[in-house]
Amino acid sequence: MDERALYAAVAVIGGVVVGTVGGGLTRRLLRHGPRTQKLRVVAAPAAAFVFWVALATGIAIGVGLLAPDALRPLPGRTLAYLPRVLVAGLLLITGYAAAAATAVVLSGGLARATGRTRREAALSLRIAVMTTVTLLALSQLGVDTTILTLAAAALLFAAALAVALLIGLGGRDLAREIAAGRYLRRIVQPGDHITTGQLTGRITTLHPATTEVETDGAELLHVPHTHLLSQPIRVQSGQRRAATPKERQADASR
The missing domain is CATH 2.30.30.60 (SH3 type barrels.)
Structure with missing residues (x-):
């Protein structure tokens, strides 16, 4: 077996090990100790980001060992593309935290207003926020998101229309009973x-x-x-x- 192939395999495996250990440490540092709730929310996406960066580094080292000529233009391209990758990663982490926070606020507001938690509404809000943030991150990386944006908009419109129909048709009888109850309490x-x-x-x-x-x-x-x-x-x-x-x-x- 070629030594370069062996070293490349070791580099990839090392990237997986470093990513797993680094991601676990990142998650533990953000979730435990005197941390704020916002830091606990971003623990999972931050750990995933660390893991994939370590894995990508291991793969790049492995490719460099197998085909050094393939990586000669990589430093210049990496330096030009790295800011976009970092911005996209920060967008995903921030969007995940914002989606979780808004879902908690919505759940609390609905619980105070109706006396019941509405997990479906909170989940729908998180999906909508994460979909928007993912499209922004892909656009930052240079991916043409026109088709994805149209598809996401169509799905969101269909979901909103379905919810409106359910509320308008299914809640009509309940609204009539509540109105009748207000009058009945007078007599x-x-x-x-x-x-x-x-x-x-x-x-x-x-x-x-x-x-x-x-x-x-x-x-x-x-x-x-x-x-x-x-x-x-x-x-x-x-x-x-x-x-x-x-x-x-x-x-x-x-």
Whole structure:
């Protein structure tokens, strides 16, 4: 076996080993210790960047050992191209951190507004930000991103249209129930005894979209607000229990 081929293989393997060790150390330094949350977020992309730089260096050394003439124009080209590579790498790392931060902010805002976390919305936002940053990084490297930009724009438009249709069509019934519940709270309260159609019982809780009724048979039913308002309703003010702090807070938020 040619010694140059052996040395080239050692150089490539060494690049993999150095990249793995260097990437692991970078990830550990950024994730542990008294670091800020922003540094922890960029730990993974920074470690990947270190690994690929080390691997590329090992491959370049291996190619130089096998074919020295192939690398003679490389220093000048590398010096001319290196700033673009560094800028593209910084764009990817910064974009990853920005995507993670905006996703956390969106999740927190939706959780405070709706009481539930929306992982799908946060994931969609991260994908959108990373797609934009990746296109910018490729453009910085000199890659023609016209087709990729059109494809990404088409996908984002299709996703936004699908979400709008789901909200517009799927949330229409829920919006109607919430509006009916606001009016229903003016005429009934927890503790009232109601009779409407074949339903007879005592109101226990008024939820955003349904009314919880305890029937005379001690059965709990969740009745849509629009169902109660669709026919005559007889209300007998009963012994209304005092609302709990949680219920008062829920009513105030509505």
